[in-house]
Amino acid sequence: MESETSCGVIGALTPGRKMYKKVDREVIKGLEEIVGESLFCDPEKMYDYMGDEYADPSMKKTPEVVVKPKNTEQIAAILKLTNRENIPVTPRGGGTGLCGGCVPLYGGIVLSLENMNKILEIDKKNMLAVVEAGVTLSDFYAEVEKANFFFPPHPGEEGAQIGGLISTNASGSRAVKYGGIRNYVRGLEVVLPQGEIINMGGKFIKNSTGYSLLNLLVGSEGTLGIITKAIISLLPKSPAMYTLIVPYDSLDDAIMSVPEIRNKVLPMAVEFIESDVIPPTEDLLNKKWPCKGRAYLMIIVDGVSExxxxxxxxxxxxxxxKHNIRSIDDIVIADTEERQRNVLEIRSNIYSALKRGTIEILDITVPPAVIGDYVAKVHEISKKYDIWLPTYGHAADGNVHTHLMKVGIKDGKLDEEETEGWRDKYPPARRELHMEAKKLEGIVSGEHGIGLSKMEYLPIFVDRAQIELMKGIKELFDPNNILNPGKIFEVKNSL
Ligand SMILES: Cc1cc2nc3c(=O)[nH]c(=O)nc-3n(C[C@H](O)[C@H](O)[C@H](O)COP(=O)(O)OP(=O)(O)OC[C@H]3O[C@@H](n4cnc5c(N)ncnc54)[C@H](O)[C@@H]3O)c2cc1C
Known part of the structure; x- marks a missing residue:
């Protein structure tokens, strides 16, 4: 065991909570019999397992024990034990989620997949990969690249794991042409909350064989089963790719170009970026964005030839x-891999540059045709509450990322001082941002999931009957509500 100091002692349940059993010495002994030394309860090591990238410290909780199983059989044995003993289990991937999905809300066990990190097979003939769930995106990309294939989903943080990506139905900027990860999951091995191991899908492409439980597991945020293995489709690499940076004098003009672009061609990505987020990101990376405007489209196109x-x-x-750029010569074309990497790195690091002052990053998605209307509302709300709401996102699929900030921006740098009264302004501004999306027939989350932080908005965007069906499915999979309890919605067994 990594530390024996306090296993079975810390993490007693707070009075008033659902009475999950406390992780006591007996439970630790049972876990040790399963995973040997791959567990710890040392409070000092717990910090990294209390939550994800969601910034609000109230959305972090200390687990009673962290276990790091090495194979599917160990996970099955752990779940048999926890189901019998009524102990909550929170699956954890890379911890890069943005809505508190892997917060161990009721203590119990954090089950980290980090030791299940093998790429088991690249099957060139069937154009697929078979991987353990704990493989990180960066390791996966490297292997896929080596085999001369292409895996389109590209969420901005490559520390995310395949199991986490599938559990959140992640996508990223390339979804316009290639779709999110759901389109690439051909098969899954899953351990159910009572410890049964099931296999869904396979190496075949078509499957019309009853309900698609595989698709139910995609996006289930660790509430229905623990994903242990996945069969992932790969594509041939596009021989040619350009990235265009188009500077505009107004965001409106930038956004108005998008439907017309989409009607004529199908780019791989169409990102919109407001200029205020560029200087702090240039500063962070010590790199230069290649042109000047008040707003930009970053468009990636690929094809079979130059x-x-x-x-x-x-x-x-x-x-x-036609949409008011000053001159066609202002468009920057990154036509080499290095130039493309440079601009993509700046786009991907906007989040990191703003992180210090970010309370929350939203993931609202509206019909692409009204993205301009929605961003105009974001500006109004920013003015009304006098808070900085930097906004960028995936323009062609209507996915808008607005940062709710506790600091402003001054001379291209994040303010050292916190915005006066941000704690009072944050909840109503957040609510208005969501209600404006609702009016425009949008949805609360396009790719990050509901997790813990967005539960209050689920009933606003999804009707009651659908939520009841979801709860019924949860109960069927997990009658004792031990798997990631208190996420997406509360069920009768929770608080
Ligand atoms: C800088 C930055 C940029 C990002 N950009 C994007 C983006 O462009 N698009 C996008 O979609 N997301 C983006 N994200 C969010 C994040 O990377 C994704 O949500 C990712 O899918 C989370 O994967 P993870 O392995 O870190 O999962 P975690 O954060 O560890 O967990 C996420 C959820 O999945 C569950 N889970 C994890 N592993 C398993 C498993 N094996 N079985 C069952 N349940 C499991 C957890 O319980 C939790 O509910 C970004 C995050 C950051 C920090």
Missing amino acids: EEVLGTSETIANICQ
């Missing part, structure tokens, strides 16, 4: 010109 992507880029440039 001629094809050049032609697509020209079509896009002509459309942008």
Whole structure:
């Protein structure tokens, strides 16, 4: 065991909570029999397992024990034990989630998949990979690249694990053309809350064999089963790719270009970025964004040849010109891998540059045609509450990331001083941002999930009957509510 100091002692349940059993010496002994030394209860080591990237410290909780199983059989044995003993289990991937999904709300066990990190097979003939759930995105990309394949989903944080990506139905900027991870999951091995191991899907492509439990597991946020293995589709690598950076004098003009671009060509990604987030990100990376404007579109196009992507880029440039860019010559084309990596790195690090002052990053998604209307509302709310709400996102699929900030921006740098009264302003501003999305027929989360932080909005965006069906499914899978309890919605067994 990594530390014997306090196993079975810490983490007593707070009075008033649902009476899950406390992790006592007997339980620790049972866990040790399963995973040997791959567990710890040392409070000093717990910090990294209390939650995810969600910034609010009230959304962090200390587990009673962290276990790091090495294989599926160990996970099955752990769940048999915890189901019998009534102990909550929170699956944890890379901890890069943004809505408190892996917070061990009721203490109990954090089950980290980090030791299940093997890429088991790259099957070139069937164009797929078989991986353990704890493989990180960066390791996965490296292996896929080596095999000369392409895996399109690209959430910005490569420390995320395959199991976490599937559990949140993650996507990222390339979803416009290639869709989110759901489109790439062909098969899953899952351990159910009572310890049974099941296999869904397989190496085949088509499957019309009863209800798709596989699709139910995608996006289930660790509440229905623990994903231990996945079969992932791969694509051939596109031989040619360009990234276009288009500077505009107004965000409206940038956004108005998008539907016309989408009607004519299908880029891999169309990102919108407001200029205020660029200087802090340049500062962080000591890199320069290649052009100047008040807003930008970053458009990635791929194709089978240079001629094809050049032609697509020209079509896009002509459309942008109709939408008030100063000159077609202002468009920057990153046509080498290095230049593309440079701009992509700046785009991917906006979050890191703003992190110090971020209370929360939202994941609202509206119909693409009204994204401009929604961002205009974000500006109104920013003005009304006098708080900085930097906004960027995936323009062509309507997925808007607004940061709720506790600091402003001054001379291109995050203010050292906190915005006066931000604690009082944050809840109503957050609510208004969601209600405006609702009016525009949007949805609370496009790719991050509901987790803990967005539970209050689920009944606003999803009707009661659907939520009741979801609760019924949860009860069927997990009658004792031991698996990631208190996430997405409360069931009768929770608080
Ligand atoms: C800088 C930054 C940029 C990001 N950009 C994007 C983006 O563009 N698009 C996007 O979609 N997301 C993005 N994210 C969010 C995050 O990376 C994704 O939500 C990712 O899918 C989480 O994976 P993870 O392994 O870190 O999961 P965790 O945060 O560990 O867990 C997420 C949820 O999955 C469950 N879970 C984890 N592993 C398993 C498993 N094996 N079995 C069952 N349940 C499991 C957890 O219980 C939890 O509910 C970003 C995050 C950061 C920090």
